Amino acid sequence: MTAAAPATAGEKTAALVASVEDLRVHFELKAGVLHAVDGVSFDIADGETLGLVGETGCGKSVTARSFLRLIPTPPGRYAGGRIRFWPKEARQSGGEPVDLLQVPTSDMLDIRGNRIAMIFQDPGKALNPALPIREQVAEVFYQHRTEDLLEAWNGRAPRPIRRAASQRAGKLERLAFKFPPLRSQSKRLKRRVDELVGDALAETQIHNPRKIMASYPHELSGGMKQRVMIAQALACNPDLLIADEPTTALDVTIQARILELIRELQHAHQTSVLYISHDLSLVRRICDRIAVMYAGRIAEIGTTQQVFHDPRHPYTQGLLAAVPSFAHRRGELAAIEGTVPELIDPDPSCRFHTRCAFATDICGRVDPVLDGRVAGRPVACHGYASPEELGVAAAELPHLDRSPA
Amino acid sequence: MQIREYVIRRLLILPLILIGTSLIVFTLGRVGGNPIAIYLEHEMTPEEVAQLEDRYGLNDSLPEQYVAWLGGVLRGDLGFSGVSAAPVMDVLPRRLAATLELSIAAAIVAISMGIGLGTFAGARRDRLPDHLTRVFAISGAATPIFWFAIVMLIIFWVYLGWFPVGRSDATIFASIPHPTGVYTIDAVLAGSWTAFRDAIWHLVLPAVTLGYGATAIITRMMRSSLAEELNEDYVDAARAKGLPERLVLRRHARRNALIPTVTVIGLGFGFLLQGSVVVEIIFIWPGLGRWMADAVLRGDQATIMAYVLFTSILFLIVNLIVDILYAYLDRRVVLGG
Numbered sequence: 007m008t009a010a011a012p013a014t015a016g017e018k019t020a021a022l023v024a025s026v027e028d029l030r031v032h033f034e035l036k037a038g039v040l041h042a043v044d045g046v047s048f049d050i051a052d053g054e055t056l057g058l059v060g061e062t063g064c065g066k067s068v069t070a071r072s073f074l075r076l077i078p079t080p081p082g083r084y085a086g087g088r089i090r091f092w093p094k095e096a097r098q099s100g101g102e103p104v105d106l107l108q109v110p111t112s113d114m115l116d117i118r119g120n121r122i123a124m125i126f127q128d129p130g131k132a133l134n135p136a137l138p139i140r141e142q143v144a145e146v147f148y149q150h151r152t153e154d155l156l157e158a159w160n161g162r163a164p165r166p167i168r169r170a171a172s173q174r175a176g177k178l179e180r181l182a183f184k185f186p187p188l189r190s191q192s193k194r195l196k197r198r199v200d201e202l203v204g205d206a207l208a209e210t211q212i213h214n215p216r217k218i219m220a221s222y223p224h225e226l227s228g229g230m231k232q233r234v235m236i237a238q239a240l241a242c243n244p245d246l247l248i249a250d251e252p253t254t255a256l257d258v259t260i261q262a263r264i265l266e267l268i269r270e271l272q273h274a275h276q277t278s279v280l281y282i283s284h285d286l287s288l289v290r291r292i293c294d295r296i297a298v299m300y301a302g303r304i305a306e307i308g309t310t311q312q313v314f315h316d317p318r319h320p321y322t323q324g325l326l327a328a329v330p331s332f333a334h335r336r337g338e339l340a341a342i343e344g345t346v347p348e349l350i351d352p353d354p355s356c357r358f359h360t361r362c363a364f365a366t367d368i369c370g371r372v373d374p375v376l377d378g379r380v381a382g383r384p385v386a387c388h389g390y391a392s393p394e395e396l397g398v399a400a401a402e403l404p405h406l407d408r409s410p411a
Numbered sequence: 412m413q414i415r416e417y418v419i420r421r422l423l424i425l426p427l428i429l430i431g432t433s434l435i436v437f438t439l440g441r442v443g444g445n446p447i448a449i450y451l452e453h454e455m456t457p458e459e460v461a462q463l464e465d466r467y468g469l470n471d472s473l474p475e476q477y478v479a480w481l482g483g484v485l486r487g488d489l490g491f492s493g494v495s496a497a498p499v500m501d502v503l504p505r506r507l508a509a510t511l512e513l514s515i516a517a518a519i520v521a522i523s524m525g526i527g528l529g530t531f532a533g534a535r536r537d538r539l540p541d542h543l544t545r546v547f548a549i550s551g552a553a554t555p556i557f558w559f560a561i562v563m564l565i566i567f568w569v570y571l572g573w574f575p576v577g578r579s580d581a582t583i584f585a586s587i588p589h590p591t592g593v594y595t596i597d598a599v600l601a602g603s604w605t606a607f608r609d610a611i612w613h614l615v616l617p618a619v620t621l622g623y624g625a626t627a628i629i630t631r632m633m634r635s636s637l638a639e640e641l642n643e644d645y646v647d648a649a650r651a652k653g654l655p656e657r658l659v660l661r662r663h664a665r666r667n668a669l670i671p672t673v674t675v676i677g678l679g680f681g682f683l684l685q686g687s688v689v690v691e692i693i694f695i696w697p698g699l700g701r702w703m704a705d706a707v708l709r710g711d712q713a714t715i716m717a718y719v720l721f722t723s724i725l726f727l728i729v730n731l732i733v734d735i736l737y738a739y740l741d742r743r744v745v746l747g748g
Contacts, residue, residue, distance in 0.1 A: 074650070076647050076650060076651060104671070115651065115654075115655055117652045118650065118651055118652065118653035118655070119651060119652035119653035119654075120653055123652075124648075124651040126647070126651075127644075127647055128644060128646055131643060131644035131645060132644045132645055132647075132648040133645055133648070134645040134648075134649070134663050134666075134667070135645075135667065135741070135742070135743060136666045136667050136670075136740060136741065136742065137663075137666070141579060144469055145649070145652055145654060145658075146652050146653070149652060149653045173654075173658060183677065222742040222743075223669070224742065224743045235648075249655075395511060
């Protein structure tokens with residue numbers, strides 16, 4: 007069930023940053039088990055931007071959060087699959103990947119914000135209203151760049167300073183920092199942090215980083231807040247940046263600039279990006295490849311070119327028909343009939359079969375497999391499946407090449 | 412800067428609020444009772460009563476009487492306390508100090524236990540520790556203090572004998588000077604370990620009893636607001652930065668959860684002042700509340716007025732502190748009004 011990339015297995019692992027295999031995230035609710043993510047597989051190659059597209063509630067955010075194990079458990083449960091991740095060192099030396107769903111918590115803390123960073127949908131909510139910007143950005147350095155902060159001490163920093171540089175100083179130590187002899191050293195540490203925070207902010211084209219550092223989130227505009235979030239996310243040069251609808255909450259004019267900024271910094275930092283969005287036109291502008299998600303599963307994966315010009319899955323086809331463009335005349339936009347199915351204790355079936363114009367009997371009985379063999383790239387639709395493997399007659403499979411019924 | 416202006420403005424308004432409070436109390440006292448009731452005896456002749464009324468200016472109009480009282484207050488003369496058989500100003504400082512000591516101790520109990528328990532429960536929402544804490548908190552809010560105080564007294568004084576009643580051991584109390592009137596502070600000033608231990612030992616039971624109700628209120632507020640804050644995006648964002656759960660809770664969620672809790676602490680202090688009357692009576696604590704209760708029962712108006720005046724000042728100061736804390740915690744708040 008691995009998503010096939012167009013390369014052989016050996017080369018493939020060397021070029022990957024992350025590989026999601028048959029990921030299943032379930033939520034135990036009173037009404038039953040919600041299969042929010044139900045067998046999702048895709049790869050993210052080194053340096054690429056992969057778009058994960060789908061409508062609200064299709065499980066794309068849950069998938070993204072699973073990378074950092076941010077799903078609250080309970081009620082959530084990682085019911086199966088794995089997310090393999092190759093940090094820079096592993097990629098360069100051909101080392102083993104780590105399974106993000108299995109690594110111990112302490113390793114996870116070291117990955118979060120350091121190797122994999124995340125930008126959230128609404129920067130107004132993702133920044134703590136009670137802390138000045140400086141404190142919030144500084145946390146990343148304290149957490150992951152302790153050695154860097156202590157550079158000036160040449161490894162001879164006194165214990166309390168070392169503890170302060172990794173956010174472990176207790177109340178008494180913090181009190182001691184207000185008095186000599188630690189006072190000047192603690193100030194030096196603060197200055198070093200200020201420097202790094204200022205640089206990180208300046209990199210996101212914030213022109214007056216010092217002023218912004220002293221501000222509280224409510225004093226900044228939405229675009230400025232998202233810049234702060236981006237600065238914070240890229241501060242440690244992560245291998246993978248997960249952007250969960252980073253421009254949805256922003257004004258359209260700001261959106262373009264933030265998008266541009268993400269792309270620029272991605273190149274500068276050589277970071278791979280998992281870009282989550284429901285906005286097809288936006289994804290088209292910045293993604294190398296696109297994975298289309300529907301009701302907890304991947305419908306199809308392809309390069310941006312392939313997905314937009316040659317959509318294979320009926321859902322993608324419907325989705326593209328619903329995107330307005332200059333080619334459409336007024337009133338010509340096609341909506342997909344029906345609604346997204348309930349994902350509580352679902353039976354095996356193609357999740358799209360109730361809304362699919364091509365659906366046959368088998369679509370309501372058997373889970374389609376994300377298979378790249380027939381369609382040339384991974385598509386989860388019985389229309390591309392081989393009748394022998396399913397054990398049915400070819401006539402029972404949906405015929406996608408005929409015009410919809 | 413902004414906070415300083417705000418404090419000055421609030422302090423300037425304080426006398427006006429106090430005048431308003433005293434007007435209401437004064438009127439209620441004159442309407443509902445006889446100001447010289449405490450001095451009247453059955454054997455008195457009408458002439459003697461008239462003489463008394465004349466002496467206390469009761470034949471003047473009510474506004475004149477009020478102005479006369481207010482003039483006294485401004486000169487530092489709060490009248491003569493019938494129940495204590497001494498000028499109010501001679502008795503008040505000692506009583507005020509005793510009540511302050513008790514209510515501050517109760518507030519320390521309530522705030523530390525309330526925030527601690529609330530954090531504990533809020534971070535473990537819907538699990539066993541949370542349920543137990545909620546049972547504790549709901550019983551605290553629902554238990555009438557007069558009943559609870561008596562139960563505490565019976566268990567810890569009568570049966571177990573762990574804690575004494577009253578404020579002090581008389582000989583130990585007399586052995587140190589009392590410059591502030593607050594026993595614990597006086598003991599520290601005198602450097603007497605024996606006196607300090609005696610003070611704390613007497614303080615524990617009434618302070619815990621008095622603090623229980625407020626603890627419950629603060630716990631419930633802290634629990635629910637922390638549980639709510641933990642669902643916010645910035646908490647996930649803090650986790651996504653790689654912060655350990657301890658810092659996510661302390662630096663991020665708890666700080667924001669404290670904002671609504673601080674408001675409740677201000678209200679809780681009013682709760683404490685109210686409860687202190689009952690607790691002081693039951694634990695034989697020589698504070699303002701007990702004094703006031705005696706005064707009410709015997710119609711001693713000078714004492715009642717003094718009580719109202721000083722508890723109002725206390726309440727207003729505490730709420731001023733709460734407002735300032737609030738603005739400190741929530742930077743979006745612009746102080747004013």
